[in-house]
Amino acid sequence: MPKRTTLTFTSEDGPRVDSARLFVYHCKYSGRHAFTIDADLKKMPRRRTDGAYVIDTDEHTVKLYTTDGGVKFIKRQSGSVEKQYRLNLGQLPIAYKSDLNSNLLYIMDGAVTTYSNQNARRAGRLLVPPCISRSERSGLVEMRVELEDRSHRCMLSRVTADVVRVHVTGLMANDAVHEELFDLFAKVLNVRLSQLDIRRAKSSRNRIMTVESLTPEQIFERLREALKKQSMERAEKRQRRHM
CATH class of the missing domain: 3.30.1200.10 (YggU-like)
Known part of the structure; x- marks a missing residue:
């Protein structure tokens, strides 16, 4: 069976995905829509270094609503220095990549939530x-x-x-x-x-x-x-x- 290849989207333009399989996440601090993904984030693997959720964009469709947050250098306990390409909502980083060409997207621990009052207000x-x-x-x-x-x-x-x-x-x-x-x-x-x-x-x-x-x-x-x-x-x- 051929491997399914998908893309990471950063705009409203993207393929239609079965809404029953979609999970919507919001920034915990601002409440803004962060991204939509076709998988439950809690079931994703996590990095040992910082607890970030690891999303393989070759396996999952992710639609991001982030902006370029610049480059950040993180010094780990081992003494090594890690380069992160940050993805922000406003001034707040919620995700990053270690390599712009990598298929791995890291969602920061504690950065997002499925909670939003917008949908509840629409429902009255x-x-x-x-x-x-x-x-x-x-x-x-x-x-x-x-x-x-x-x-x-x-x-x-x-x-x-x-x-x-x-x-x-x-x-x-x-x-x-x-x-x-x-x-x-x-x-x-x-x-x-x-x-x-x-x-x-x-x-x-x-x-x-x-x-x-x-x-x-x-x-x-x-x-x-x-x-x-x-x-x-x-x-x-x-x-x-x-x-």
Whole structure:
């Protein structure tokens, strides 16, 4: 049986592929469409050096929506230096090649997700991201929170598939940060402090916030409203500065 040869596409022009076999991936941080592939990324092999998923474009059709991210030199633990031709979404790299003529495409570990609210909005419903889910053990809703410290004020930054990102004024290692988080989420979610609990995660940058008496859908909707309000306030400030 002859070997099937396919191409990697970087535009809207490409062959039609059975939609039942397509997997759509988005950037975890911006939510932008990264690529579509005719295989489940989780079933692809991974590199030992950095955990990147390895896609053989001689075996799989990949339609990329990336731009040239330039060349990056990576020094490995062995002391060797690896040349990477980066593929970006905006300023964020999501994939690379070690050789432009190679059939191997590497998708960076933790760069993409199948989660997107766009399709859910088209269907008339809101899809709650995986970072907000109900614990099977406790039955309570948990949020995975990622901290960015040394900010001028405590505020929400964005909600991605993996985390609710928050800017805090204190240092992440300082437990006073927890007070900031309690005050922020009590206000944003309109709940009492007694309905909230927090614990450290594996990374010093991350926390797990537990919320009582709200559903994941209610929490996500209130987070979205708070982010929308923050965006409107920033726009009003910019307008006042230019008046």
